[in-house]
Amino acid sequence: QVQLVQSGPELKKPGASVQVSCKTSGYIFADKYVHWVRQAPGQGLEWMGWINPKNGGTNYAQKFQGRVTVTRDTSTKTVYMDLKRLRSDDTAVYFCARDSGNFLVSWGQGTLVAISS
């Protein structure tokens, strides 16, 4: 079955960078885009960007352009999300999700990233 398994929680200081990984299985990695969505405490879902695993092409939300980078490793079928210049309001649960057309059909379990000095 399709699985997306994310890396564990992170505690970072303001100004630092974080990398969250998303290991996929159960489907043809190159066939479906992988997205990143975050959710601040008590808030709604916020789309951050996607990667096309076939060619590495990316598209980022305007809000995160210049701070977020999404990459992939085709040998391990893993997608990475790097967010730099962290601020306290980046504290959130970060989800990866596989799409099927224009909706998100399978989600990772989420990774808590906490920013605190």
Next chain:
Amino acid sequence: SYVLTQPPSVSVAPGKTARISCGGDNIATKSVHWYQQKPGQAPVLVVFDDTDRSSGIPERFSGSNSGNTATLTIRRVEAGDEADYYCQVWDSNDDPVIFGGGTKLTVL
């Protein structure tokens, strides 16, 4: 950019019908998708392309889309349906993936 508007909360008694709205400019021209999220869990796709139920979702869940409003309808509501529900569309301008603000469904 395109904006989706949901009521912050909807309350319904068990066994009754819940309707959660998602408003957007001429939203009927877009495909609307709905996610259910329970506390501490990842979202789960419940309805896609306006009306299609995702695998394993009970027939009690249905969707519609007309004019400026899409609606998720949950019939014979159960305690286990209590969750946050988000609508989502794909927009060809600016940011492509747009979520509504979410609606908390409370089962009384």
